[in-house]
Amino acid sequence: MKSIRVASNYVDALLARRIARAHGWLRTGGRIRERVFQLARRRYRTTDEEIGTFYWPEHIDSATEPPFRAPADEDSVRAADEISLSELASLARIIINQGTEGEAVYYAMARKLGLQQLRASSRMRLKQALHSAGYL
Structure with missing residues (x-):
């Protein structure tokens, strides 16, 4: 799993949109976005940057720099x-x-x-x- 960016005005939009699309949903309403955001905050370690919040999977050690992941396509x-x-x-x-x-x-x-x-x-x-x- 990669880190996922979520910025304040974009808050959970990117994360929620990715999850919604993965489930075949075309729309991502406010309740879905809010629920995704709440669950992600509880489940994943986060780092906050000026542009937004990144969520990290458990296997990524926060003390080490994550490797760069080049786009596959x-x-x-x-x-x-x-x-x-x-x-x-x-x-x-x-x-x-x-x-x-x-x-x-x-x-x-x-x-x-x-x-x-x-x-x-x-x-x-x-x-x-x-x-x-x-x-x-």
Whole structure:
């Protein structure tokens, strides 16, 4: 299971939408969203970031940096703000350890994420990850 981002105005929308779609439901009403949010908060360890909350499965040790999970296909591409800073920091370490430097780090990270373009918001998120990894 991967970490799942849930931001305050988006609160449980992403998580609830994924669960609803997995069950074949087309709509995700307020009661479903609220119930999913309550259950997830009780069941999973969370980390709160500026952009939202990430839920972690029990087998992920909170003391270690989670590995970066590359998208398997186009359908599994995640936006930079749907990935925790700790997972993005793992990606940054991989890219930098391969000898990539300077501006090229951002573009290499974006390619690994499966992003078609490196937009300003994604670049800022990647910069935050580089900072949290101790590279900036």
